[in-house]
Amino acid sequence: MAQQTSDDAYKRPLKEVLADVQKKYGVTIKYADSMVANKWVAYADWRYRTDVETTLDNILKPLDLKVKKDKEKVYKLSAYEYYRWAVEDGWAELDRIASQYSNLAEWEQRKAQLKPCILEALELSHLPEAPKGKPIITPVRKFTGYTVENIAIEILPGVYINGSLYKPALYKGKIPVILNPDGHWDKQRYRPDCQYRCAALARMGAMAFSYDLFAWGESTLQFDNADHRRSLAMTIQVLGSIRILDYLLSLKDADTSRVGITGGSGAGSHTVLMTAIDDRIKVSAPVVAISSYFYGGCPCESGMPVHACAGRTDNVEIAAMAAPRPQLLVTDGGDWTDKMPEHDFPYLQKMYSWYGKRGDVTNVHLPAEKHDFGINKRTAVYRFMAKYLGLNIQAVQDIKGNIDESAITIEKEQALYVFGDHGEHLPGDAIKGFDTLVKEFNQAIGK
Template sequence: MKKISSLIVLFVVAVYQLFAQFPNSDNNFRRPLKEVLKDIETQYQVKLRISAKDVEGKVLDYADWRFRPGLEETLKNVLAPFDLVHLPDGAPDKFKIEGYRYHLRTVPEAREILDHLAGKYSDKDSWEVRRSALKSCLPEAVRLSPLPQSPGAKPILTPKRKMDGYTVQNIALEVLPGVYVCGSVYQPAKIKGKIPVVLCPNGHFGEGRYNKDIQARCAGLARMGAVAVSYDLFAWGESALQFEPEAHRKSLANTMQVLNSIRLLDYLLSLDYADPDRVGITGGSGGGSHSILMAALDDRIDVSVPAVMMSAIHYGGCPCESGNPIHLCEGGTNNVELAGLFAPKPQLIISDGGDWTANVPELEFPYLERIYKFYGADDLVENVHFPKEGHDYGPSKRAAMYCFMAKHLRLDQSKVFSGDGQLDESTIIIESADQLKTFGANGEKLPANALIGFDQLEEVFQKAFL
């Protein structure tokens, strides 16, 4: 009996050793993902930057069967089962491993998508069919169809501050019961007759709408003769008095930012000196994607200048930009096609060499220009590209925007350019964050009915549609 037991033990050990060396179908050739990635580094002579949380405890089925002659396909085969991707990491032989980023495409993928979209229409008539379908889908995609009823409350306004050639006045507008959007309204010091209106949505730049570049942009437009408004991103700035910062990365943030823009435009166009036939919008980064979306949604907008955002390789990584299924409309779309919905109205695309708009002149802009040519309006769409600049809305980009807005909104660009044609914003005052707040430095003037917390907003939002 002991001899039989010993034989059984020896047999089990032998089988275990055999399986350890030659995995069979029962364990699916499984190997720890961490080990597989180390093999890839060795075999392909590359360096992979890996976060422990992304690979710890993960085991890959049929691991060695996923290897191919090329690195690119091997990495895709190995990472895809775990919703991981590889991205360039500063050198040709370096990559970082991260979670799947739904909003990003490679340049070849972007080109393929644009070619696919372009194949859906070949002339104005076929484009109009596509355009109509997309415009019908977007309001539902952002969850604003039908538009909820406005509370109808008067805006809360601070006293005007007089500057050189313009004034600044802070505003809080109730967009849903107990929900406020705050911003600052910049107007010409002297108003004669009807003047243009320009929305200036903020992007994810440091300091939010208190950022010196957005202040300069709005003040410059006011000096030129427009009334311009900058306003907080949802759960940023004074909106953070009501909603926790994490709420900014909820899909409802996208909805609220659209609603904020609509309500502010409603207010500005109610002013007796506002010209409803001269309405512009311009923003950078997240404000650029918001400009594209608003220009596609709101037919009151006449001129659009999205900066450092129109791209086929980046759809906007924040849920406040792409958390709603706007890019899934009609079988899939992107920010380039959405910008095309604005045709044939005047549109300036500002791009640079230091971010995801680096390929705009060769990749995205020709696609957009083709749509404008359907209307014989390719002279109304322009691209200004700054190959040596990065992701900002700095002076050179503002100068390009000023010229375009002056041309199409009939503004006086001499108010921001010197006699020799150089940008001159020396008369513009950059204020402190506290000076730009409507509810006081510490939120002490927040209205008594103001909601506190994202859960309360969700309840109010649901009731708005009952």
């Protein structure tokens, strides 16, 4: 092989460089051949240092690649994750952000910059006109202490968002409204943990609406699941939540002064975003979602340039935009929320204290738990919503005061469909395909 010189940037094939690194440092690097094919490392030999991790960082960063440590001396090659920062980098960025304001007046000025910028980044500064069609509603199903009906709401011409509305079996007057967007867990809206949560909130006295993410669940009758990982998914999901709230708050039994939202994982990011931009939401409970060193691993959380607003922001500052409205953050030791009590939560407490509401932001941290919406996380949400929305927590407690979900019926997935077991009831005007959606959306916003 010809000798390499500065004329050709001392370049070597990435596969060859990785083989050399493994031999030189006595490590194993796992990767698929497709990840290294046709990739070259410029000035390869100049990137070596005394330790393997610095060497690999120097080699891989220009190629938008990185390694994750599997175990001692074993690494796995992966794509660069723009949304996942080192803890110390995330903390430093939040500190930089927070240094721009030192009192309530300065914070309110900052918030006044952020909100319109976020809406502009989402291309929702001027909301598209709402379609005139009425929601499609299935017959009510009756259970112990609550009812369920499935609803599809047209959010753009021919574009539907689908969900299930849980309500108390018996009630008088106006009742609270709680949005329940569902995260990235497989079949989330149909999963037992989601059905438990929404049914329990209904038994406690609220109407709880559980709904699909874009290109998820029944939305895949119109769009491929792969479309969920397109940047516009973030915008469509926000528009969907706005339309759902429009519909629910138009109901004669909805109490517009008691409106909440809770979601886990990607839906937790969505919970924070919706609370920041929609003042109709009075209480929020993002679950296993928020930290200063994680921006959301899906384009539906970070695909639009929201985080570029006002000289850059992060999800913790966006969560602070809820203040002084009550907010619960449920975190655990098994994901990127693992260090919430150490740095990010004190920042939120400070922001709430400027309103004299330090106690209205709370953190239930479960260090022994992992990334899910399990019973302890649901319990925290039930108690929080009962406290701030005036719900009856005793409706889901046993005689010892423990949360008891045993009276709730877990339905089969098909029972929660709006459009039939095989999509046979999907309206004839329903559009299909992402390209058609883009055209419809651009036309709706006058783009």
